[in-house]
Amino acid sequence: MKIRVIWTVLLIFCFISSAAVAVQNKGSKEIKLDGGKKGPISFAHHLHQNVVVDCNVCHSIFPKEQGTIKDLIAQKELKKKQVMNKTCLKCHRAKKKAGEDHGPTACSACHIKE
Numbered sequence: 001m002k003i004r005v006i007w008t009v010l011l012i013f014c015f016i017s018s019a020a021v022a023v024q025n026k027g028s029k030e031i032k033l034d035g036g037k038k039g040p041i042s043f044a045h046h047l048h049q050n051v052v053v054d055c056n057v058c059h060s061i062f063p064k065e066q067g068t069i070k071d072l073i074a075q076k077e078l079k080k081k082q083v084m085n086k087t088c089l090k091c092h093r094a095k096k097k098a099g100e101d102h103g104p105t106a107c108s109a110c111h112i113k114e
């Protein structure tokens with residue numbers, strides 16, 4: 001009798017935890033970021049989730065919401081170019097220096113002229 005209750009509880013727990021993993025919203029595969037006068041940036045979001053793994057490398061600085069960087073800059077919660085310099089370029093440069101696979105560091109490789 002008791003064992004049955006424990007099993008039921010365990011089963012329910014497994015269901016809930018696997019559902020929580022399955023519904024984690026990974027966001028868009030590709031995101032177009034606003035780069036002001038320099039031109040927009042095509043950001044390969046899922047590629048970064050695979051190479052960076054820890055969401056918080058980026059999402060501790062801005063939340064998991066579409067258009068949030070632009071909004072936070074408008075609200076002066078983030079400075080212009082802060083994400084670019086302190087997150088994107090910081091990592092790309094460090095990896096380049098370490099001789100690892102890295103993203104672009106040249107302006108025109110990220111900013112697309114329209």
Ligand code: HEC
Pocket residue numbers: 024025026027028029031033043045048049052053054055056057058059063064065066067068069070
């Ligand atoms: C290398 C940086 C980076 C990493 C790592 C990263 N994200 Fe994002 N994420 C972004 C950017 C940039 C945006 C777009 C913000 C904006 O539009 O201002 C974004 C937006 C989102 C959004 C909003 C919806 C959308 O796609 O527009 C969700 C949800 C999200 N991320 C989930 C995740 C999850 C879950 C992880 C970890 C598995 C993750 N992100 C890892 C950079 C990253």
Ligand code: HEC
Pocket residue numbers: 033034035036037038041069079080081082083084085088089092103104105106107108109110111
């Ligand atoms: C790794 C990609 C990447 C590279 C390389 C890059 N940028 Fe950016 N840039 C961004 C992102 C993302 C933003 C928007 C977020 C922010 O303002 O931090 C941005 C924003 C900007 C802005 C702010 C525009 C505005 O009015 O809000 C300027 C100016 C800019 N970049 C200039 C440059 C210059 C000059 C270079 C070359 C030295 C360069 N960027 C290289 C990704 C990049």
Ligand code: HEC
Pocket residue numbers: 041042043044047048051052057058083084087088089091092095101102103104109110
């Ligand atoms: C913690 C490290 C890290 C951060 C943070 C990061 N990147 Fe990258 N990025 C990489 C690596 C590693 C690659 C190379 C992946 C590969 O080619 O396998 C890459 C590749 C890229 C590429 C080329 C991808 C392609 O389509 O071939 C672009 C563009 C880029 N990053 C832009 C950005 C922008 C914009 C941000 C900030 C919002 C950012 N990255 C933040 C590590 C990072």
